[in-house]
Amino acid sequence: MKINNSAIQSIAKEYGTPSYIYDGDQLVKNYKNLVNALPNFVDVFYALKVNPNVSLVRLLRNHGACTEVCSITEMEIALKAGATPEDIIYLGPCKKDYELKRAISLNIFAIVVESEIELERVSSFAKDLGVVANVAIRINPDFSAEGSPWKMGGRPTHFGIEEQHAIQYFREYLNTPNVNVKGIHVYNGTNILEASSVYENTKYILGLYDKIVQMYNCKFTMVDVGGGMGVPYFNNQKELDIEEFKALMVPLFSKFNQKYPDTRIIMESGRFIAGTAGYLAVTVNNIKVNHGKTFLVTDGGTNCHSAAAGSGRVVKRNFPMQNISAPKDSTNRVVYQVSGPLCSPDDIIGRNMELKEAKVSDVLLVAFSGAYGPSSSPGLFHSHGFPSEVLMYQNKSYLIRESDTTLDIMNKQIMVDVQHHDELILN
C-alpha cells in the first residue's frame, strides 16, 4: 500500500469512519495503463457498476474515458460527469420502459439489447418517438473465458442471446424497424488475471463479429469485446501482466482494424481501473476474546464492503489490510478475526488476519477496495446506511459523498399506522 498513512488518519478523523478513501492519482494511472496497452482506435468504457461516484467518473472522463452504464441513474451520473451520449453504452438484463425511452431520446452510442423481447420494445419506443435507436446485440457465446471466477457467458445466464440462436435470427434483428443494429457485444467474465485468457476471449468475439458480417453481408460499426481485466486481491495471485497484454492485444486489434477500419472497438473495464485505487477505513470499536479467537469489532463490515467479507465466494479469503494507527516500529503482531457491526456470524472482513497489535480506536485500512465497494454492499443492513467517500488527488482531499444519516434513512420510510378492526377478520 503506497498511500500516506498520516493523510488517511486525518481524513478518518475529519470525516469519520467507516469511510471509503480513493486515490485519484492511482485511478488515473490505472486507466492510462490500460489505454496505453491498447491501440488508439480502441475505446475504453469505464463500467460505472464498480463505482459510480460522480467525482471519480468526472476524473476519468477528464482523462478521456467513455462510460458503460446499467441503469438510468448511472446514465444520469455519466452525463453529469461530462460524458456525451456518443460515449455512453447502456446494458443490463432488465431495462425498464422509462429507462429505454430516456436512452433512446438521448441517442446514446448503443443500447446493448439482451433479448428479442427487448429489441421489440426498443423498436416500438423508437417508433413512438419517431427516431431510429442505436443498438448492439449482446451475445452469450459458446465460449467461456478461462480463468474468470465469475463467468457471464459460455453457460446458462440471464445475459444476452445464445450464440447459435442469435446467428440464426440475425437477419430479423437487422430488419427490425426503427433500430440500427450497429454490431455485437459480449461480456464473458470478470477478474481475469491471465493476459492470454483476455486475448483468447477477444479473438473469439472478433471472429464471431466477422462470421455474422460475412453471413449477413451487413455493415456493422461497433464491436464490444467486454474485458474482465482483474486485480490480484489475494496472496497467491499475480497481477495482470500489462506488457504481455499489450503484446497480445495490439496485433489482434490491429489486424481486425485493417479489415474493419470503420468499426469502433470497445473494451469495458471497471475493476482494473478502480480496484486498486480505493481503501475502506474502519475504526476498532471493541476487542474481545471469544472461544479462543481474538476479535476486532469494527464500525464497517459486510454492510460497507461485502466483497471483502467474501460474499458470494465459497472460499473466503482476505483482502490486504493494515492497522495504520499502530506505531511504525511496532513489531507485535497478533492474529485477529476482524468483524463488522452486523448481527451476522458471516460479518467478517478479515479471517485469521495478522495485523500489528491493535487497540480500541485504531483505524484499519482495507486495500483493493475501489471496485464493488458501496455499489455492491447491503448498506441498509441494521439501518447503518452507506459510508462517506473521500477522494485524494494531487495531495488534496475532497469529500465526494456524505455518509447516510439516521434521517436520510428514516425519511424514506412511510409510517402507516394501520388500525386493527376486529369486525373485518373473517374466519
Ligand SMILES: Cc1ncc(COP(=O)(O)O)c(C=O)c1O
Ligand atoms: C457487462 C459488464 N460490463 C462490465 C463489467 C465490469 O467488469 P470488471 O469489473 O471486470 O471490469 C461487468 C461486470 O460484471 C459486466 O457484467
